[in-house]
Amino acid sequence: MLPKKPAETSVPLNELIHNRWSPRAYSDRAVSREDLIAVLEAARWAASCNNMQPWRYIVATKDDAAEHQRMVECLKTGNQEWAPAAPVLMIALASLMRPNGDENRHAFHDTGAASALLTLEATARGLFVRQMAGIEVDKVRETYAVPDDYGVVAGVALGYQGEPESLPEHRQEPETAPRSRNPLSDMIFAGTFGSTSPLVS
Ligand SMILES: Cc1cc2nc3c(=O)[nH]c(=O)nc-3n(C[C@H](O)[C@H](O)[C@H](O)COP(=O)(O)O)c2cc1C
Numbered sequence: 001m002l003p004k005k006p007a008e009t010s011v012p013l014n015e016l017i018h019n020r021w022s023p024r025a026y027s028d029r030a031v032s033r034e035d036l037i038a039v040l041e042a043a044r045w046a047a048s049c050n051n052m053q054p055w056r057y058i059v060a061t062k063d064d065a066a067e068h069q070r071m072v073e074c075l076k077t078g079n080q081e082w083a084p085a086a087p088v089l090m091i092a093l094a095s096l097m098r099p100n101g102d103e104n105r106h107a108f109h110d111t112g113a114a115s116a117l118l119t120l121e122a123t124a125r126g127l128f129v130r131q132m133a134g135i136e137v138d139k140v141r142e143t144y145a146v147p148d149d150y151g152v153v154a155g156v157a158l159g160y161q162g163e164p165e166s167l168p169e170h171r172q173e174p175e176t177a178p179r180s181r182n183p184l185s186d187m188i189f190a191g192t193f194g195s196t197s198p199l200v201s
Pocket residue numbers: 020021022023024079130131132133134135154179
């Protein structure tokens with residue numbers, strides 16, 4: 001039985017958010033082209049500041065083993081312990097400038113929102129996502145000739161859930177451990193920063 005790690009919530013949520021979590025273990029089952037396009041479409045339809053749509057994704061699938069390996073080599077070593085099993089790897093990038101040359105202060109925010117929608121569409125299709133801060137940013141820039149006015153945001157592993165036992169031993173316990181979150185009272189304020197809103201106290 002593969003682990004499920006549903007969110008424990010104070011009120012019931014829709015099943016996508018309830019069931020989504022970020023595994024490190026992936027099976028060798030390929031992601032169909034239709035499913036891959038669908039998750040990318042979901043990202044495309046994220047909201048963004050002035051509809052600037054700053055997100056870009058470099059995609060590498062195991063259909064092209066050399067390209068997939070090229071992306072693996074852009075990951076930090078800790079992520080190289082598990083992410084190579086994911087049949088789809090991506091790097092999320094963000095366009096940092098507005099058309100008028102000013103900084104787009106929301107570029108990373110909006111790219112994160114796009115990746116969140118991508119993840120929910122993946123979940124709806126029985127797929128799983130784990131994002132990665134652990135990427136070699138300079139190597140990504142060099143490998144993919146990323147222009148200076150784009151930020152390198154995060155890696156994304158996508159695929160079907162795999163057996164925890166397929167992971168290196170020190171990665172197996174976290175794979176099955178319950179997920180945790182800070183309480184709502186730590187994040188919902190009213191009146192002053194840091195004053196918990198009576199909504200959630
Ligand atoms: C932007 C971002 C960067 C992350 N970086 C890594 C990473 O480099 N390696 C890793 O194993 N997990 C990484 N994660 C996964 C988080 O650790 C995980 O989402 C968090 O522990 C919450 O778990 P959950 O997604 O299962 O709820 C990252 C997640 C995000 C959103």
